[in-house]
Amino acid sequence: xxxxxxxxxxxxxxxxDFIRSAGSGxxxxxxxxxxxxxxxxxxxxxxxxxxxxxxxxxxVQPSHGWRxxxxxxxxxxxxxxxxxxxxxxxxxxxxxxxx
Numbered sequence: 001x002x003x004x005x006x007x008x009x010x011x012x013x014x015x016x017d018f019i020r021s022a023g024s025g026x027x028x029x030x031x032x033x034x035x036x037x038x039x040x041x042x043x044x045x046x047x048x049x050x051x052x053x054x055x056x057x058x059x060v061q062p063s064h065g066w067r068x069x070x071x072x073x074x075x076x077x078x079x080x081x082x083x084x085x086x087x088x089x090x091x092x093x094x095x096x097x098x099x
Contacts, residue, residue: 004087 006015019027029042043063050062067088074084085092 010016047062055062055065070088071084074087082092
């Protein structure tokens with residue numbers, strides 16, 4: 001479980017309603033029909049889409065690159081390190097000591 005901030009426009013276009021109506025399981029693919037590929041299959045589809053937009057350097061992994069881009073932008077606007085790492089799903093050393 002992870003709390004993440006949502007841009008008001010995502011709420012406006014109905015993302016939270018979509019999430020509430022989805023029930024348990026993955027939000028953006030049907031786990032019953034993905035032939036055991038799951039999130040990896042979806043990541044590959046997103047990667048192909050990104051490549052179709054011109055991200056064609058074979059050394060760049062588009063989905064992983066977006067994590068780096070988020071980190072760069074978060075630093076540029078002064079986002080708190082702990083919040084940035086939490087959004088990315090990184091465990092912070094010593095985080096348990098803060099409870």
